[in-house]
Amino acid sequence: MSTPSTSRRTFLAVAGTVSAAGLLPPVLAPGAAAARSTVDRLARDPWERVPEILARIRPPTFPGRRFDITRHGAVGDGRTKNTKAFRDAIKACHQAGGGRVVVPRGRFLTGAVHLRSNVELHVQSGGTILFSKDPKDYLPAVFTRWEGTECWNYSSFVYARGRHDIAITGPGTLDGQGMDGPWKSWRDPGGNALADQAELRRMGTEGVPVAERIFGDGHHLRPNMIQFYDCRNILIQDVTILEPPMWTIHPVLCRNVTLRNVDVVGRINNSDGVDPECTSDMLITGCRFHTEDDSIAVKSGRDEDGHRVGVPSEDIVVRDCVFSGRWGGIAVGSEMSGGVRNVFAEDCRINPLDFPGRFNPRHPVFIKTNKKRGGSIEGVYVRRFTGRAIDRDCVYLTTRYGGQQGGRPAVIRDIRVEDMVHDGARRAINLEGLDSDPFTGVHIARCRFTNMAQPNSIGFARDLTIRDVLVNGSEVVYP
Incomplete structure (x- = not known):
């Protein structure tokens, strides 16, 4: 288990990460332009878009x-x-x-x-x-x-x-x-x-x-x-x-979808709770997922066939859900070759005592792709998640999913995780990027992680900011 340093404020490299070169490629080394870009980006609150999305989502009504x-x-x-x-x-x-x-x-x-x-x-x-x-x-x-x-x-x-x-x-x-x-x-x-x-x-x-x-x-x-x-x-x-x-x-290639107050319980493998695929304007609220795979997995087609169809999933709002799924809570991918944009998830609970999984979940936030999938994941915003007792990492982003290789860009950018409180995991943060395809614009703020067994692991994350984040009592800040 990681232990607090003498000072309660540590830098990322001290927290068991890769070198600064791996974190921030030389072409975007810290400087006035990069700092200004980060400040400008963080000043724009993506959550301001949510009311507009919800205004488009209207459940159908039916004759009597x-x-x-x-x-x-x-x-x-x-x-x-x-x-x-x-x-x-x-x-x-x-x-x-x-x-x-x-x-x-x-x-x-x-x-x-x-x-x-x-x-x-x-x-x-x-x-x-x-x-x-x-x-x-x-x-x-x-x-x-x-x-x-x-x-x-x-x-x-x-x-x-x-x-x-x-x-x-x-x-x-x-x-x-x-x-x-x-x-x-x-x-x-x-x-x-x-x-x-x-x-x-x-x-x-x-x-x-x-x-x-x-x-x-x-x-x-x-x-x-x-x-x-x-x-x-x-x-x-x-x-x-x-x-x-x-x-x-x-739902595949669907529009205007509401999933409300639904319980899903599945013991068979690959029993994802809900998989919006190439779907837009969807609200998932008040649902409980106890599955043998991801609870919510946003998708948009696989590999060449996903690129052929070429329709993204976008404008998806998740609220007040409970995740006891075996793998991810809110997941994006891995079948996301058509792209994913603007996923908002807030106020969800992971593996709570009143709804525990048969096995511990693995990742409250799980964003996954590789160079065979291609496509892009742009704009995933998570806030106010609380949880306990997971097997792996609280925030896990990977462009190496499944070890599959290919020639397409693996793009994950504009990811925010804020106000997460979690007790018990392997790691708080695992950003598993590629030198050829670094993560861009990852922002983690105001989070509290306790009983983390291993240090954070950060690789190839460009324009990364970490603010007011405590891991086992030590503050982690970058840059």
């Missing part, structure tokens, strides 16, 4: 019509398959001009549920949508994006493409039965998921037409729990979502 799935033949005994009843109720609601499709008390087994415009799927208290463990219930294959690469694959459990004004609301439950179906065996050693994953990535890298990237039946790419593709005006509110087969909530 009600369509109970039991009136379309659904039986809530947990055994009868109700796929047709869901389809018929949603169709009737849509054709009537919209309204609420109601799932009452009971356990309603179903295959894929495809939403239509102007439809709110409402699960009442005591009601559960229980998703089938049979992969054939998610066929025919649909147009989707799987880990950042477009293809045709099994339908997500709840799916919509090209729709508007859609919602899933509570206070009931969506249960994916992810650990009980075949999904885990596909990804476990001896399964076939990795071979299909490699083949899809090859297709994306080589530019194979998307129409020829056919997976689904006979293949082993796990579907997402909820995926909305190229949709707008979306609300997910109050529901509890259990045991996804993979990523839980995955």
Whole structure:
């Protein structure tokens, strides 16, 4: 564990970092111009943009019509398959001009549920949508994006493409039965998921037409729990979502998305909580994530296929959430080749005693890319995070993710972490950059880190500022 120095004020190089040359390349050595640039940048408060973003985010509203799935033949005994009843109720609601499709008390087994415009799927208290463990219930294959690469694959459990004004609301439950179906065996050693994953990535890298990237039946790419593709005006509110087969909530190429007061619990690997991908104007507030991967991971496509689509994720606001996910709390990447801009996260708790993870999370702030991904991450702003007991680093930025090499720039710039209070971790700060692609404009201020086991590690960070930061009682300041 690091110990306080004789003086309570130390410089970064003393705190176990690389040399000053690695921190600040000679071309931008300290001087009047660099100092003026830093002062000017810090004087502009990026949080002033948040009200404008929130003004554009408006949850959809729905007509007062009600369509109970039991009136379309659904039986809530947990055994009868109700796929047709869901389809018929949603169709009737849509054709009537919209309204609420109601799932009452009971356990309603179903295959894929495809939403239509102007439809709110409402699960009442005591009601559960229980998703089938049979992969054939998610066929025919649909147009989707799987880990950042477009293809045709099994339908997500709840799916919509090209729709508007859609919602899933509570206070009931969506249960994916992810650990009980075949999904885990596909990804476990001896399964076939990795071979299909490699083949899809090859297709994306080589530019194979998307129409020829056919997976689904006979293949082993796990579907997402909820995926909305190229949709707008979306609300997910109050529901509890259990045991996804993979990523839980995955809006792709969507606009105007609200995720409010949602609990996500997943034990299967890669069970991210929510993955906004190429999505803009999204609010995530009051949600709790207990997953086996990142809680929130902002994405925008993978490698060559992400560059081909070329749409960033931007203007995303995260507030008042709880992160007990195995990896990152607020994460960006690694599939971010289309770029990410303007992510704001505030007032979140990491691994609190009232919502602890099965395993300790690893990084409250996790920003990740590499030179194969390319793209840029610009403008991630985090403030007032509190937490305890994580396995690795409180603030972790890396342009070496996965050790993958490539020829594209790996850009991470304009990152702020302020007013973080955290007790118990490997390190407070780990900036793992590259000499060829240094971080630019990283600012860490007014943070308190206690019980850090190792010193900070800082490499290749240009225009770095650290102010009023205590690590194990010693003040760390730069420059």
